[in-house]
Structure formats: structure tokens, C-alpha cells
Amino acid sequence: MGASDMGRRGAFPAVAVIDGDGVMIGWTQAAEELTGYPAAAILGRSVTTLLLPGPAEDGYPEPGGDPARAGLVELRRRDGGRVVVRAEVAPLDTARAGESWLVSAIPAADDLSGGTGSLLESLISRFPVAMAIWDRDLRCVWLNTAAENLENVFPHYHLGRSLADPIPGLDTGAAQDAMRRVLADGTPMIDREARWTSPDGSQECTLSTSLFRLEGMDGRPLGVCSLALDISHSRARDRLALLREASVRIGSTLDVRKTAQELADLAVPVLADYVTVDLSEATLPDAEPLQRLAATEVSVPVFRRAGVASVHEGIPESLWALGEAVFVPPDSPFTRVLATRRPHYEAVLDTSPGGWLGQDPDRARIIHGTGMHTLIIVPLEARGDILGVAVFVRNSNPAAFTRDDLLLAEELVARAALSLDNARRYTRERNTALALQRDLLPRNLYGGAAVEVASRYLPSDVHEGVGGDWYDAIRLPGARIALVVGDVTGHGVNAAATMGRLRTAVRTLSYLDLGPHEVLRHLDRLVAEDSCDLDQAGATCLYVVYDPATRRCTMAAAGHPPPAVVAPSGEVTFPSLPSGTPIGLGLGAFESHDLHLDAGTVLALYTDGLIETRQADLDAGMARLGTALAGASALPTLEGLCAAVIGAIVGDGPAEDDVALLMARTRA
Numbered sequence: 001m002g003a004s005d006m007g008r009r010g011a012f013p014a015v016a017v018i019d020g021d022g023v024m025i026g027w028t029q030a031a032e033e034l035t036g037y038p039a040a041a042i043l044g045r046s047v048t049t050l051l052l053p054g055p056a057e058d059g060y061p062e063p064g065g066d067p068a069r070a071g072l073v074e075l076r077r078r079d080g081g082r083v084v085v086r087a088e089v090a091p092l093d094t095a096r097a098g099e100s101w102l103v104s105a106i107p108a109a110d111d112l113s114g115g116t117g118s119l120l121e122s123l124i125s126r127f128p129v130a131m132a133i134w135d136r137d138l139r140c141v142w143l144n145t146a147a148e149n150l151e152n153v154f155p156h157y158h159l160g161r162s163l164a165d166p167i168p169g170l171d172t173g174a175a176q177d178a179m180r181r182v183l184a185d186g187t188p189m190i191d192r193e194a195r196w197t198s199p200d201g202s203q204e205c206t207l208s209t210s211l212f213r214l215e216g217m218d219g220r221p222l223g224v225c226s227l228a229l230d231i232s233h234s235r236a237r238d239r240l241a242l243l244r245e246a247s248v249r250i251g252s253t254l255d256v257r258k259t260a261q262e263l264a265d266l267a268v269p270v271l272a273d274y275v276t277v278d279l280s281e282a283t284l285p286d287a288e289p290l291q292r293l294a295a296t297e298v299s300v301p302v303f304r305r306a307g308v309a310s311v312h313e314g315i316p317e318s319l320w321a322l323g324e325a326v327f328v329p330p331d332s333p334f335t336r337v338l339a340t341r342r343p344h345y346e347a348v349l350d351t352s353p354g355g356w357l358g359q360d361p362d363r364a365r366i367i368h369g370t371g372m373h374t375l376i377i378v379p380l381e382a383r384g385d386i387l388g389v390a391v392f393v394r395n396s397n398p399a400a401f402t403r404d405d406l407l408l409a410e411e412l413v414a415r416a417a418l419s420l421d422n423a424r425r426y427t428r429e430r431n432t433a434l435a436l437q438r439d440l441l442p443r444n445l446y447g448g449a450a451v452e453v454a455s456r457y458l459p460s461d462v463h464e465g466v467g468g469d470w471y472d473a474i475r476l477p478g479a480r481i482a483l484v485v486g487d488v489t490g491h492g493v494n495a496a497a498t499m500g501r502l503r504t505a506v507r508t509l510s511y512l513d514l515g516p517h518e519v520l521r522h523l524d525r526l527v528a529e530d531s532c533d534l535d536q537a538g539a540t541c542l543y544v545v546y547d548p549a550t551r552r553c554t555m556a557a558a559g560h561p562p563p564a565v566v567a568p569s570g571e572v573t574f575p576s577l578p579s580g581t582p583i584g585l586g587l588g589a590f591e592s593h594d595l596h597l598d599a600g601t602v603l604a605l606y607t608d609g610l611i612e613t614r615q616a617d618l619d620a621g622m623a624r625l626g627t628a629l630a631g632a633s634a635l636p637t638l639e640g641l642c643a644a645v646i647g648a649i650v651g652d653g654p655a656e657d658d659v660a661l662l663m664a665r666t667r668a
Contacts, residue, residue, distance in 0.1 A: 014034040015104050016102075018100060020100060024047060035050060035083075036077045041078070052075065052082065071087065072215070072222050085105040087105040088104050089101055107141075129229050130207070131146065132144075132157060132228075133214065134179060135223040137162055138162050138176060138180075139160065139163075140159055140160065141223070143158075153197070153205050154170075154196050155167050155199070164176060170199055183224060188211060189209075191208050193206060193207070194206070195207075195399050201401075204232070204399075209227065212224065212227075238270070239404075242266070250263055250412075256306065256423045256424055257284075258423075259419045260277040261322075263390060263413070264390075272409075273310065273311045274392075275308070275391065276390070277389075278303030278305055278388050279380070279388035280304075281304065283420065290325055295327075299329065299360070300329070301326070304323060304326065305320045319363065328360070332356045332360070333377050342379070343379065344375070344376070345401065346401075347400040349373050371395040373400065375393055378392070380417040382417040387420050390413045392409050441471070446475070449479050451667060453473050453663065454641070456643075457659070458659040460491075460656060468491075468496055468658075469607045469609065470484075470499045471483075471485045471486075471662040472503055472506065473662070473664070476513065476545065477513060478547065480547045481548075482544065483546065483605055483662060484542070485606065486503075487608060487609075506541070515554065517592040519543050520557075520590040521588040523541070524590075525588060528586030538584035540582050540583065542555065543555065546664070551666070552594060553594070554592050554595075555595070556590050556591060559580055560607075562574045562575050563605045565601060565604075566603075566629050566630070567601055568598055570630055572633075576593075600665060602633070602664070602665045603665075604663050605661075609660070611625050642663055645661065646661065
């Protein structure tokens with residue numbers, strides 16, 4: 001039975017008697033079991049045979065001195081090993097032995113436990129801090145229950161195991177250096193945080209460790225006591241915080257590339273040192289088809305880079321810039337992830353010869369050059385479609401990815417994939433609606449002899465998509481001109497298609513040579529009788545007819561803002577029109593209003609996207625429009641005037657709603 005077992009089972013202490021000259025004159029069986037020396041081999045020998053070094057070098061208490069001494073002492077066993085004991089030395093004066101000393105010793109580990117069933121052992125075993133004692137060879141000689149429970153993550157928490165013992169997948173070099181510094185100078189090390197992963201990568205924990213030197217009765221170092229607190233729960237909170245942040249930061253816009261970049265930016269450096277988000281061409285419909293790019297037997301264009309982030313300035317890990325095609329070997333983790341729809345996880349990146357990197361020398365060069373050592377590839381999948389892959393790599397962080405990291409990466413990617421899919425669907429529908437809108441709007445406006453015309457159309461960049469704004473200039477008999485601007489309620493393909501139907505209907509009614517209020521009344525009735533009923537919402541419209549022979553301008557509005565009239569002097573007015581009801585309600589309550597316009601007068605017809613914002617109502621917007629028109633009225637061309645008005649009101653940023661602007665300068 002070993003000394004440790006003996007102490008744990010409650011055996012008697014080892015007892016020896018030493019005479020005044022430091023010679024062993026008494027020895028018990030427990031002392032033999034503790035040191036390995038039988039009585040015949042130790043009696044008559046100096047106590048220095050056992051001490052490393054011991055009190056004998058400094059002399060034992062003299063008579064009349066301290067009646068007893070106690071403390072930690074390191075003993076040399078017969079087999080060459082060492083054992084740290086708590087020794088108590090008491091004076092002994094008998095007729096047979098003369099002046100002598102009685103020494104009792106128990107292993108330090110058993111002294112800390114206090115014996116089986118003791119209160120101290122119970123307290124220490126339940127203490128949530130992992131406690132361990134390491135001798136001068138950094139060998140574990142005692143540990144409590146909390147430390148034993150961490151052995152799966154930190155296998156050196158094992159009696160008799162040294163920190164220097166090699167265990168594959170575990171590097172204790174920093175811990176050894178720290179313990180040796182504490183042994184050397186005695187300065188405690190407080191609250192050193194380190195992340196440990198089990199050799200098989202199945203578990204990980206973050207420990208906050210403190211180290212203290214243990215000293216003998218003579219003040220010399222015997223070992224180190226370590227206290228380690230598992231603070232992995234803090235990492236769990238960090239992960240939850242990261243997921244909460246992901247729900248806010250990822251998908252902030254309905255832009256595919258911005259969403260991909262948001263995922264990369266969020267994961268660095270919390271999860272990885274380098275992250276890429278590569279998307280398929282189906283997810284980036286506006287990019288050049290990858291099939292047109294040249295492929296080889298070992299390099300195939302599969303993705304386009306949509307997002308990339310790194311802890312290193314300049315992103316030295318990336319072979320491809322944003323927007324460029326990403327080539328991969330046909331047989332690689334990237335293609336297997338696409339085929340299986342399952343993530344690829346390498347706690348230790350395999351860079352050995354013969355692997356898939358042998359087919360990809362450029363990627364292998366970057367991996368070796370930047371120190372990449374652990375890899376996760378997760379498919380971006382949403383609603384049954386594979387949108388691309390997200391790649392997570394570490395090179396500065398020495399810790400390998402764990403299964404917990406893989407779960408976190410999968411959760412982040414799943415959230416990003418839904419946002420990417422929403423952005424992709426929105427982009428696809430918006431592009432379709434925008435193409436339809438542009439095809440249905442007039443391409444070559446011409447005002448004939450009546451007016452000079454210019455126009456602008458700005459699609460919105462909001463989540464609802466392209467709306468149903470339109471404008472038109474229709475030449476009528478007698479050199480007259482009809483100017484029209486309208487706005488269909490709603491957004492998307494349906495709104496654009498409805499806009500096209502309304503524009504066609506207005507053109508048809510215009511050829512009947514009806515008055516403005518009659519055109520609107522017929523249009524209202526047609527729409528009200530239509531089964532599509534404009535999504536039960538309707539549309540607004542402003543219809544203006546100008547006769548250059550009489551300079552008479554007749555207009556009617558169906559729930560639409562009045563035009564701005566810019567006199568040749570630069571004065572801007574807004575005529576008071578009967579507002580009328582929106583198109584589609586079937587009420588037909590419209591009236592015409594006549595104006596006399598001087599030659600050179602500018603009419604500005606617009607939709608509410610130009611004047612109405614979330615911060616300002618129509619009246620405030622019309623005031624801004626009047627100011628912009630007055631300030632730019634001296635510009636020689638209508639094209640310049642249109643550009644100046646849009647720049648003054650909308651600026652360089654996206655419009656909150658679709659904007660249609662039609663300007664006409666009258667001619668005599």
C-alpha cells in the first residue's frame with residue numbers, strides 16, 4: 001500500500017525517533033511504508049539520509065528552545081522518489097534514549113484531506129475550485145474532487161502525472177513555465193485565464209488559474225498549489241450574446257452582398273480569425289455566370305466571394321477579392337459540403353502530403369504561410385436551396401475549434417442563410433419589377449411644338465421594392481400635349497404591371513380627345529370594374545392638357561398633389577386643384593381646373609415620393625420643392641433643372657419611395 005493510500009484509509013502516521021546527534025534510533029512500520037526503508041536499513045544512520053534538505057542542515061531545536069515544530073518537509077524515498085509530508089517534531093527525554101526527538105509524519109495530501117470523513121475533507125471535496133498540489137518536478141501529488149472532474153479536459157489532473165508528460169493534442173508548455181517561475185521566485189500568479197480542449201476535441205473549458213508556492217519549515221520550495229476556477233459559463237454567455245447580436249446585425253438590409261459581409265464581420269474575432277462567405281451564382285444573379293470561366297481538372301469555379309473578414313490587416317489569407325470567382329478542387333471539403341449538405345470539421349487541419357491540398361498548391365501555400373491550423377466549413381442552406389458555404393479558420397488563436405464552436409458556427413450560418421435567402425428573393429423580384437417598370441415607362445419623351453420635356457425616375461431602395469410610379473407625354477390633335485403622372489399603391493411586380501395597364505388605358509382615353517376630368521372618370525370606372533381592383537387600394541393620377549395656341553392649361557387630379565408652376569420670373573406656385581378621389585373607388589368625383597401660362601413657364605409634375613418622407617408631410621415637402629425649383633429656375637435646360645431638383649431634395653442617398661418627376665417648359 002502506497003503512502004497516499006495509507007493516508008486516505010486513515011492509517012497511523014509514520015513515527016521515528018532521532019537522538020541529539022541527528023541519528024535515527026526509532027522506526028515504525030508506517031515509516032517503512034512511507035519511505036521504503038526497513039528499520040534495519042535506516043536505524044543508526046543520519047536523518048540527512050531522508051531529508052532533501054531538511055532541518056538537520058540547520059540544526060534541530062536546542063534544549064530550551066521551541067518545545068515543538070511542525071511544517072511541510074520533503075523526504076527522499078529509498079527508490080529515489082520524493083514525498084512531501086507534514087512533520088511534527090517534539091522533544092523526547094527518556095532514560096534510555098536521553099535527549100532525543102519524536103518525529104511523526106503524514107503525506108501532505110492526506111494532511112490536507114484531514115482523514116476520511118473529516119469536516120475539512122468534506123469542505124475541500126465540495127469546494128467548486130479545482131485544487132491540486134504539484135511537487136518540484138511538477139508532478140501531481142494531491143487533488144480535490146473538483147480537479148478530478150476536470151481530468152477529461154485537463155488529463156494532467158491525475159495523481160502521479162507530471163505536467164511534462166506528453167499527451168497528444170495538449171500543450172502544457174505555458175503552464176509549466178508559469179509553475180517554474182512561481183517555484184523560482186515565490187511570487188504568486190493570480191487569475192491567469194487559459195482555454196483547454198480535451199485531446200479528442202469533444203469538450204472544452206476556460207479556467208482561471210492561480211498558483212502559490214509551498215514552502216517547507218526551512219522556507220525552501222517544496223512544490224506549487226494550483227487553484228483553478230472553471231469560467232466556461234462566461235463563454236456560454238458570450239455565445240448567447242453573439243447569437244443575440246446576430247439577430248440584429250445579420251440581415252439589416254435586403255442586399256445579398258451586405259448580408260454575407262455582415263456574417264463575416266460578426267464571426268471575427270469572436271469565433272474565428274478568418275472567415276469567408278462564398279455564394280453560388282444563383283444567389284448572385286447579377287454576376288457573370290461561372291460556367292463561362294475556364295476550369296481545369298484540379299480547379300473549378302464554384303462560388304463568388306461575397307464576404308470576407310480577418311483579424312489581420314489586408315486579409316493576407318484570402319486568395320480572391322470580393323466579387324471574384326472562387327476556384328476549388330473537384331474533390332475537396334468544399335465540394336463534399338455541397339454534395340452532402342453537412343458541415344466539414346477539422347479540429348487539426350490536415351496538411352500532410354497526399355490530401356486534397358495536394359491538388360491546390362496556392363491554397364496550401366497560404367495555409368502554411370499564415371499558420372491556419374483548424375477549419376470549419378458550413379453550408380448556407382435555406383428552404384431546401386444551397387446558397388453557398390461559410391468558411392471559418394483560426395491562425396492567430398492557438399486553440400483548435402471544438403464541437404461547441406461547430407454548433408455556434410452552424411447556428412450563425414443558419415440565421416445568415418435565411419437572411420440571404422430573403423435578400424435573394426427580394427433582389428430577384430425587385431430586378432424583375434424594375435425591368436418591367438422601365439420597359440413600361442416611355443423611353444423617348446417628345447413634347448412636339450407645345451412643350452420641351454424632361455423626366456427622371458428613381459426606384460426606391462426600401463424593403464417593399466419597386467413601386468408603380470409612371471409618367472407620360474401624349475401628343476394630341478391641334479399641337480396640344482397631354483402630360484400625365486401617376487402612382488399605383490403598393491410595390492413589386494404587381495404594382496409595376498398595374499402601372500402598365502393604367503398607362504395604356506390613359507393613352508387610349510387620351511386619343512378620344514376628352515377633357516382631363518372625363519379621362520379620369522372613365523379611368524376610375526374601368527379600374528373599379530376590373531377584378532384586380534388594385535389590391536383594394538387604388539392609384540393617384542394628375543392629368544394635364546396644354547394648348548400652345550391659346551396658352552390654356554387644363555388639369556384634373558385624382559387624389560394626387562398639384563403641379564408646381566414656375567413662372568419665367570422664377571416665382572413658384574402650386575394651383576389649388578379639386579383633389580378628387582383616387583382611381584379605383586368608382587366614385588367619379590373629378591373636376592377640371594384652367595390656367596393661363598406664359599411662354600417659358602415650367603410645369604413640374606411629380607409623385608409623392610419626391611415630397612413626402614417619414615420626417616416631413618406633404619406641405620413641408622412641397623415647400624422644399626418650391627425652394628429647389630426657384631433656386632434652379634435660371635438653369636438653361638430642363639435636364640439640368642431636373643437633376644438640380646433631385647439632388648436638392650433626394651440627394652445621393654436612396655429614396656424612401658419611388659420618385660417620378662416630369663417637367664415641361666411651354667412654348668408659344
